[in-house]
Amino acid sequence: MSDDPGVVVAVDVGTTSSRAMVFDHHGRMLAIAQIQQRQFFPRPGWVEQNPAELWSAVQRVIPQALKSAGRSVSDVVALGLANQRETTVVWDRRTGRPLAPAVTWQDTRAEPIVEALAPNTDEIHQVTGLRPATYFAGPRLRWLLDNVPGLEAAAHAGEALFGTLESWIIWNLTGANKGGIHVTDVTNASRTLLFDLRRGQWSNRMLRLLDIPPAMLPRVVGSSEVYATCARVLPGVPIAGALGDQQAALFGQTCFSSGEVKCTYGTGAFVLMNVGSAIVDSEQGLVPTIAYALPGEPPVYALEGPIAMTGSLVQWFRDSLGIIDSPAEIETLASTVTDNGGCYIVPAFSGLYAPHWNSHARGIVVGLTSYVTKGHLARAVLEATAWQTADVVNAMRIDSGLELSKLSVDGGMTSNNLLMQHVSDVANVQVVRPFVSETVSLGAAYAAGLSVGYWPDLDALRRNRHVAASWSPQMDAQRKRREAAGWRSAVARATVEV
Numbered sequence: 220m221s222d223d224p225g226v227v228v229a230v231d232v233g234t235t236s237s238r239a240m241v242f243d244h245h246g247r248m249l250a251i252a253q254i255q256q257r258q259f260f261p262r263p264g265w266v267e268q269n270p271a272e273l274w275s276a277v278q279r280v281i282p283q284a285l286k287s288a289g290r291s292v293s294d295v296v297a298l299g300l301a302n303q304r305e306t307t308v309v310w311d312r313r314t315g316r317p318l319a320p321a322v323t324w325q326d327t328r329a330e331p332i333v334e335a336l337a338p339n340t341d342e343i344h345q346v347t348g349l350r351p352a353t354y355f356a357g358p359r360l361r362w363l364l365d366n367v368p369g370l371e372a373a374a375h376a377g378e379a380l381f382g383t384l385e386s387w388i389i390w391n392l393t394g395a396n397k398g399g400i401h402v403t404d405v406t407n408a409s410r411t412l413l414f415d416l417r418r419g420q421w422s423n424r425m426l427r428l429l430d431i432p433p434a435m436l437p438r439v440v441g442s443s444e445v446y447a448t449c450a451r452v453l454p455g456v457p458i459a460g461a462l463g464d465q466q467a468a469l470f471g472q473t474c475f476s477s478g479e480v481k482c483t484y485g486t487g488a489f490v491l492m493n494v495g496s497a498i499v500d501s502e503q504g505l506v507p508t509i510a511y512a513l514p515g516e517p518p519v520y521a522l523e524g525p526i527a528m529t530g531s532l533v534q535w536f537r538d539s540l541g542i543i544d545s546p547a548e549i550e551t552l553a554s555t556v557t558d559n560g561g562c563y564i565v566p567a568f569s570g571l572y573a574p575h576w577n578s579h580a581r582g583i584v585v586g587l588t589s590y591v592t593k594g595h596l597a598r599a600v601l602e603a604t605a606w607q608t609a610d611v612v613n614a615m616r617i618d619s620g621l622e623l624s625k626l627s628v629d630g631g632m633t634s635n636n637l638l639m640q641h642v643s644d645v646a647n648v649q650v651v652r653p654f655v656s657e658t659v660s661l662g663a664a665y666a667a668g669l670s671v672g673y674w675p676d677l678d679a680l681r682r683n684r685h686v687a688a689s690w691s692p693q694m695d696a697q698r699k700r701r702e703a704a705g706w707r708s709a710v711a712r713a714t715v716e717v
């Protein structure tokens with residue numbers, strides 16, 4: 220008899236791509252398959268995706284990854300999911316067809332709905348832990364109910380369903396119109412503005428405030444339990460874990476203890492700190508959220524600083540300005556100079572998220588003189604990510620009263636050494652990158668593997684973690700003070716309403 224324990228498959232439905240990965244018992248990634256997916260920008264501030272395209276990507280990446288790992292469906296002990304959060308999907312219960320485009324987390328069309336919630340901000344904050352913003356799913360669901368013909372009536376009749384992307388994918392994996400289950404994991408639910416963070420259930424008050432028909436809501440489930448078995452793609456395999464991608468990264472980084480912090484650098488950047496079993500409220504513009512919920516245990520909470528624009532500023536530098544041909548080139552260009560030449564870029568292209576939360580702020584480049592070269596601009600692009608991280612980490616220090624000396628990092632931008640050094644310098648932390656940098660998928664795999672007993676406990680996951688690189692603060696204090704003042708002044712100018 221074989222003593223092969225099998226493999227766990229994880230799928231990460233991200234913003235720019237969907238990926239599937241195959242992991243072994245040591246948490247090693249055996250194979251990855253990835254498909255880029257489109258974003259649509261039909262009007263200023265609108266960012267949509269096609270739910271059918273995302274589901275089709277999932278259907279293709281899973282078999283591709285299994286094939287390149289040399290494994291078959293019968294080797295897969297569990298499937299875990301991670302997803303871009305807050306993105307809103309509505310579909311028809313009978314046909315399984317989407318009733319509208321997916322309205323993504325970056326979309327600001329629900330601004331008027333959010334503004335109308337302003338008088339109730341304190342109460343909303345009390346219930347959901349969140350302050351109204353277009354970032355969260357609930358207001359854009361209200362927008363869809365107002366604007367998609369027939370949706371409101373279908374929702375009241377229980378024929379139209381709402382979900383974030385893990386709901387949509389689980390629905391499809393478990394049989395679409397024939398018996399698909401309609402669930403959402405608790406970490407995704409906590410990002411809707413419809414969820415009572417303390418009670419761990421949908422909030423009747425919020426549903427009334429946004430006038431959301433309860434019949435369209437998914438059932439809330441934990442992050443690490445068997446929800447159902449797949450009817451399609453991986454027939455018979457238990458779907459055993461699901462988390463929003465940033466919570467998955469926290470889990471994959473094995474930040475299981477209170478005070479441990481990670482930052483994932485992709486399109487945007489998301490700093491999450493495990494705060495343990497009690498909600499920590501923020502005076503500093505951070506977002507209390509659910510980190511994960513394991514079976515039979517109370518939920519673990521996190522404090523989050525979402526940053527809207529980091530890697531996407533590098534993409535803009537490449538695609539709109541054409542100064543580089545690939546993201547990796549920005550490091551070479553930035554290394555042609557030793558500092559930013561007095562130039563700062565605040566990438567508030569669609570406002571600023573944490574800790575400023577200013578939806579009127581707009582992007583700004585300050586300090587231009589004839590001295591500034593494209594090398595300085597490249598540096599300013601990278602430094603914008605570092606300073607935004609520092610702003611969030613400093614807010615976390617104040618809210619938590621902790622020193623926060625270590626930051627675990629992952630995501631596409633962490634291959635940039637100059638950037639990682641700058642993060643370490645300006646946030647005054649030791650930056651640590653683990654060997655498996657695909658921590659979103661790893662976290663989803665861990666949640667799924669734990670619930671089927673593939674891994675026995677959190678300690679087994681901690682033992683799988685190996686550090687690949689680390690950076691310690693090196694910048695002299697005087698330069699740091701000068702540059703911090705430059706950044707603060709640039710942010711102040713970006714937030715002046717024009």
Ligand SMILES: Nc1ncnc2c1ncn2[C@@H]1O[C@H](COP(=O)(O)OP(=O)(O)O)[C@@H](O)[C@H]1O
Pocket residue numbers: 233234235236484485486487529530531532533534546547548549550630631632633634635
């Ligand atoms: N070497 C690099 N230096 C700076 N930015 C990079 C580098 N490599 C990738 N990026 C940026 O990282 C992002 C891709 O990271 P990824 O983790 O795949 O993002 P996501 O999960 O949001 O799709 C892109 O926005 C890209 O511009």
Ligand SMILES: O=P(O)(O)OC[C@H](O)CO
Pocket residue numbers: 232233234235302303304305324463464465485486487525
């Ligand atoms: O798909 P990503 O990596 O850009 O993540 C998006 C976040 O979940 C939005 O909150």
